[in-house]
Amino acid sequence: MGFRFGIASVLAAVFLMPAGADPARADFQFGSHVPKDATTPEPADLYRMFAGQTEDWGSGSYAYWAPDGTFWAVNEADQSVGRGRWHVTTLSRMCYEGTWAWRQDFGIETRRARNCSFYRRDAAGEMWSTTGSMADPWFPFSGASLSAGNTVAARYSALLATLGISELRLLD
DSSP states (O other): OOOSSOHHHHHHHHHTOOTTOOHHHHHHHTTBOOOTTOBOOOHHHHHHHHTTEEEEEETTEEEEEOTTSEEEEEETTTTEEEEEEEEEOTTSEEEEEEEEEEEETTEEEEEEEEEEEEEEEOTTSOEEEESSOTTSOBEEEOGGGEEESOOSHHHHHHHHHHHTOSOOOOOO
């Protein structure tokens, strides 16, 4: 829950490498250190990139980043939902904190989760991100995973109903 890049993303990157691609460069593209020429985007630019957008996290998992700093997330495959707040720091980290709920055995489990991602843009204009420290692996971040508007609301409401939850509140 709350991880931005799972093993499926890494495996897809390895197994879906284009024909003729240089395998030696694959390590650089998928999970290397941030390119040396990368710079930190302006916080306002990073905010504008996410605000009012739905992000496709893959495998039936989506998050909507509302301009007012709230977010809603769903993972249809795991039948889980998340709700909370998001912000961009002065160091251009996009962070979110929220409550996640999912069916566990014969009940509903909830937990609070917090995640922050660093972003950098290389000289070619490609965005890179990591959810770990600056020394952790970096991955290309495609703006193609973002679409305008809230396409999460209906999925979120449907999953709440399926889970038998009337409202999901941020845990303290």
